Amino acid sequence: MWNPDVYLAFADHRGRPFFDLLSRVGAEAPRRVADLGCGPGNLTVTLGERWPDAVVEAWDSSQEMVDAARERGVDAHVGDVRTWTPQPDTDVVVTNATLQWVPEHAELLVRWAGQLAAGSWIAMQVPGNFDAPSHRAVRELARRDEWSEPLRDFPFREGQVDSPSGYAELLGDAGCAVDAWETTYIHELSGENPVLEWITGTALRPVRSRLNDEQWERFRQDLIPMLDAAYPVRADGKTLFPFRRIFVVARVESGG
Numbered sequence: 284m285w286n287p288d289v290y291l292a293f294a295d296h297r298g299r300p301f302f303d304l305l306s307r308v309g310a311e312a313p314r315r316v317a318d319l320g321c322g323p324g325n326l327t328v329t330l331g332e333r334w335p336d337a338v339v340e341a342w343d344s345s346q347e348m349v350d351a352a353r354e355r356g357v358d359a360h361v362g363d364v365r366t367w368t369p370q371p372d373t374d375v376v377v378t379n380a381t382l383q384w385v386p387e388h389a390e391l392l393v394r395w396a397g398q399l400a401a402g403s404w405i406a407m408q409v410p411g412n413f414d415a416p417s418h419r420a421v422r423e424l425a426r427r428d429e430w431s432e433p434l435r436d437f438p439f440r441e442g443q444v445d446s447p448s449g450y451a452e453l454l455g456d457a458g459c460a461v462d463a464w465e466t467t468y469i470h471e472l473s474g475e476n477p478v479l480e481w482i483t484g485t486a487l488r489p490v491r492s493r494l495n496d497e498q499w500e501r502f503r504q505d506l507i508p509m510l511d512a513a514y515p516v517r518a519d520g521k522t523l524f525p526f527r528r529i530f531v532v533a534r535v536e537s538g539g
Contacts, residue, residue, distance in 0.1 A: 299468065300528050301326045301379045304408045305333070307462055307532040313337045313374030313404075319364045320344075320381025324352025327359070330377065337374075342367060364388075369395060375404045380485075383409040386443050389453055396457040396535055403535045405454070409444045410485075411465055411527040416513035417482050424506055425490065433493050450531045459533035470524040477522050478510045479503060 313334055321327045321341035331339045341359040343349050352359035364385060369376065376395055382388035395405055412418065425434045445453070447463035454461045472478065483491075483503075491499055514522050 297380070298326055300408050300466070300530070302329075303466065304379065304406050304530050304532065305330075305377070307530075308375060308377075308404050308406050309534070310334070310375050310404050314372040315340065315370055316375040316377065317367075317369065317373055318342070319367060319376065319378040321352050321357065321359055322348050322380075324348075324355040324357035324359060326379065327352060327357045328355055334375075338372075340370075365391060369398050369403075371400070373399060373403065375406070377406045379406075379408050380410060382407060383444050388443075389445065389450075392450070392454060392531075392533075393457045396454060396459050396533065399535045401535055401537055405459070405531070405533045405535070407450075407531045407533075409529050411444055411529040412525075413444070415525070415527070417478055417510060417524075418486060420506060420509040420513060421482070421486060421490065424502065424509065430502065433498060434490065437489060437493070444529060447529055447531070450529070454531065454533040458537045459535055461534075462532040463530065465527060465529050467525050467527045470526055472522045472524050473520060476507055476510070478514045478524055479507060481524065 315338045316330050316334055318327045318330060318339065318341040321343045324341065327339065327341045331337070339358065341349075341352055341357050342362045342364065343352065343359060344361065344363055346361055349359045349361050364378070364381060365387070376399070382391070385391065392405065392407070399405070422437075424430065425437045430437075447465050451461040451463040470481075472481065474480070490502060494502060514524060516522050
């Protein structure tokens with residue numbers, strides 16, 4: 284279950300990559316824009332502001348997120364990105380911080396490139412921080428004997444995303460002109476246990492789904508000193524949290 288309020292606790296930090304991604308999309312007057320993995324819809328509404336004449340459709344696998352998006356006036360639907368198919372008039376596909384949850388997303392990107400008309404755009408952003416200290420700490424803690432039973436099927440992989448060059452090659456071979464890059468943002472966080480609160484809304488979701496309330500609170504408490512050591516609080520009270528992200532903007536050259 285996704286919690287929109289927890290996710291939105293860092294809305295400004297999480298939103299910046301979205302706008303950096305969209306700044307490279309050159310569509311001038313798209314007929315339909317699809318936001319796949321729209322979350323609570325706070326970023327989706329800006330698509331309608333940029334392209335007021337476009338139909339903006341939004342999808343998310345979480346009913347809670349879709350409900351939050353609808354409260355913002357977004358035409359959001361519950362659905363799996365893996366079964367989504369573009370309408371014939373779709374000119375822009377946006378998927379922001381979503382495809383890292385889909386192991387076979389490379390196949391989806393190629394499929395969409397083949398289904399979209401020439402001149403259409405695919406814009407994707409995924410986290411590239413799976414080997415960051417925060418994620419290593421979670422994996423290390425999950426491997427301890429105390430958690431071996433409830434977390435025995437925890438996904439220990441270090442991530443399932445490719446490099447910018449890998450995506451450029453993939454979509455270039457699929458008939459697209461590709462702009463791919465990576466950026467490491469240095470987020471300045473404040474408050475108590477800010478890195479823990481950040482990953483609670485995203486990376487810790489698989490852990491939370493396997494633990495009862497008492498186990499979940501104990502796991503969080505065990506994780507705090509590990510995160511404190513990796514991300515010490517500065518003298519000014521701020522915590523610096525580096526976060527690497529991977530961006531891909533592809534323009535379909537020969538559509539399906």
